[in-house]
């Protein structure tokens with residue numbers, strides 16, 4: 001049940017059935033927006049670039065303190081490979097739990113807050129506000145309103161922006177107990193929830209050839225760069241634009257000098273490159289496409305005799321498909337209408353999140369429940385304050401429904 005004392009502060013929240021009405025819930029959430037922003041401010045001011053382990057550790061301490069205060073129970077800081085993730089588990093029931101998932105790391109280097117200071121106006125600003133510290137704040141405040149929050153687990157990871165290398169097993173572990181996963185990444189630009197995310201593969205191809213003097217005995221060389229060049233074109237052709245599959249050769253380096261034989265004068269212009277590397281980013285709507293590209297990439301090569309290719313990497317995040325999000329989206333949409341907020345859409349997006357990982361474990365997953373704004377990973381990143389109350393009301397209602405508490409019809 002919604003925690004009664006939480007609703008006695010202002011307006012009467014009781015309906016004849018003893019449950020708060022949707023519109024009253026929305027009004028109550030309006031009153032909570034300042035508190036959500038204050039929570040977000042603390043999180044934003046504690047900068048947390050993914051690759052800075054000390055910063056992530058400090059941030060995790062703060063996330064743990066704030067989350068424990070708000071949600072009324074201590075959590076656990078899970079340190080995995082030096083990276084700090086924070087989790088809470090409410091109620092020790094044997095039935096499955098609803099997993100509330102977020103991350104506290106950002107893409108912003110330390111010191112960005114001096115350049116993009118926190119601001120709490122109609123546009124809430126600060127590094128990582130949209131992606132996704134305001135979302136973490138919404139999640140904490142939503143769970144706080146459900147005290148006791150039995151049947152909910154909360155996991156806030158510290159390396160999502162790196163592709164979740166150290167949190168992956170932890171997420172899988174939580175997903176194994178979960179009946180549903182709610183991901184508090186930002187909503188789409190128009191506020192839509194994220195119901196499908198492309199899957200991703202990442203590769204690093206290492207080309208080994210044989211060095212030789214380009215003038216005296218080029219025939220003794222095996223040009224790794226030429227082999228790479230042929231591979232780039234072959235790999236790019238693996239994409240399928242109409243099917244939504246993109247294959248982007250994204251980073252290429254050859255030899256010890258970055259641009260071989262051309263940009264670097266002198267020492268390397270007359271040397272057949274014996275080493276080259278290529279990185280490739282693949283996105284696709286379904287796993288079969290990722291598997292097709294994976295097989296094809298491993299077949300690339302053979303243009304230059306004497307060279308060989310070693311392929312590192314593979315399928316990294318399986319897709320989040322609409323099949324897995326649809327039942328949760330329907331619930332969210334009916335809550336949204338009951339709140340008087342109109343229609344709530346579902347959006348397919350290219351970028352992945354940890355929701356891909358819960359989905360790959362077969363857990364119904366709904367993403368994009370966090371803040372609404374614009375400019376994730378960009379200087380103009382902001383959160384639209386006016387939409388926070390609706391997001392909070394949606395989150396608390398959805399959590400209440402999924403954990404077996406009826407809300408507000």
Ligand SMILES: [Zn+2]
Pocket residue numbers: 103131132160185353
């Ligand atoms: Zn994010």
